[in-house]
Amino acid sequence: MAGNYVATSTVTIDAPQPRVWQVITDPAAVKEFMFGTELMTDWNVGAPIVWRGEWDGKAYEDKGEILEFAPGQRLVHTHFSPLGGQKDAPENYHTLTWTLEDEAGKTRLTLSQDNNDTAAAAQHSQGMWDQLVAGVRKIAERA
DSSP: OOOOEEEEEEEEESSOHHHHHHHHHOHHHHHHHTTTOEEEOOOOTTOEEEEEEEETTEEEEEEEEEEEEETTTEEEEEEBOGGGOOOSOGGGOEEEEEEEEEETTEEEEEEEEEEESSHHHHHHHHHHHHHHHHHHHHHHHHO
């Protein structure tokens, strides 16, 4: 059965929302903050989103679907990774929600992932997402 645990990572970035949005949607920036991943999508709702790369010497192809695309504010997509060892079935997909909020010229970025089976699984995912949003902050703030 699908889990009800949500992993959430939040960071405040010293950059305006349009800059942060540019970072999370630009394939070159995604490659930098997402561990060398090649991103492929056209950002249209209903379109596929694919991440290809190598992790611990193993090639992978993660996939999902764009569910919501509100430039500068919110991006929602599904995500499945075969590296998790589960079969490619709807119950094994996560929904990732990226939310950008203005905080006096800075941007509060929140990334959440649903459908974690246990609190420990959510905590593990949160650790990975914490690294990822820190990477987004680093890129957005250096421009």
